[in-house]
Amino acid sequence: MHTAYVGSICSPNPGKGFYGYYLHNRNGDKIASRSGVASSYTTLNAAEYMAVAILLEEAVSLKIPILQVYSSNKLIVGQLSGQKKVGAQELSKLQKKVLSLLPSFRFINFEYTPADQNKGLKLARQIIGKPRSRRERAEEFLQNTFIKIDSNNYIYIKGDNRYRINTQGPSCTCPDQQNRGGLCKHLMAVHILQEKYPEII
Known part of the structure; x- marks a missing residue:
């Protein structure tokens, strides 16, 4: 057996x-x-x-x-x-x-x-315990709420946290993006949503 x-x-x-x-x-x-x-x-x-x-x-x-x-x-x-x-x-x-x-x-x-x-x-x-890519960590954000304002602007909501995301800038009002600049995980999450659901996002 x-x-x-x-x-x-x-x-x-x-x-x-x-x-x-x-x-x-x-x-x-x-x-x-x-x-x-x-x-x-x-x-x-x-x-x-x-x-x-x-x-x-x-x-x-x-x-x-x-x-x-x-x-x-x-x-x-x-x-x-x-x-x-x-x-x-x-x-x-x-x-x-x-x-x-x-x-x-x-x-x-x-x-x-x-x-x-x-x-x-x-x-x-x-x-x-293994290191994960930034994309994998960004994918975890997809379980939270994203509100589409227009083709470039979104609101990310998790609990009391609300961040405004602009994909054209690109910019995000989260502390990580404000302090370090570049592509934060909220911006990456929106890009992933756009890849997965282009007809909606």
Whole structure:
């Protein structure tokens, strides 16, 4: 029987989701490991489903017939084992994706393991400590509110903070841009929005 350790983490929760997994053969030798970003904005439980789906897709590609999966997320383990119901609509969609992969295995079992024994979870946690690009940090701002005034001017809102952004200048009223100049993360976030939604932004 092949075994796998899978885990995910969100920083914050909800926030950017990371995943990691280790896949071992019958002799306990590692045959695959992977980590990365599950989503730029998600919840911990949703990220765990994404992690499981990515793991199973690799296991299917390796033609693994029997698989034991260890996760430290009790809710997801319970739902995939049929012991708990799925309530959230987002989780229901992700669960359906995972369930669609199960017929590819002759046998598969999901079991809980403590976080300190989960190598996949440790792998996911390591990503948070890695330096991120300014663009990746700017993408985290997309979860907040941007109000379009016209084609060049926007208002950024997060809590009590409100900054006026002008993409033509370019300028932003945030302390970072006022002190250092250049392209602050708010300006970068607007440019990312314009790339993703040109018909709207």
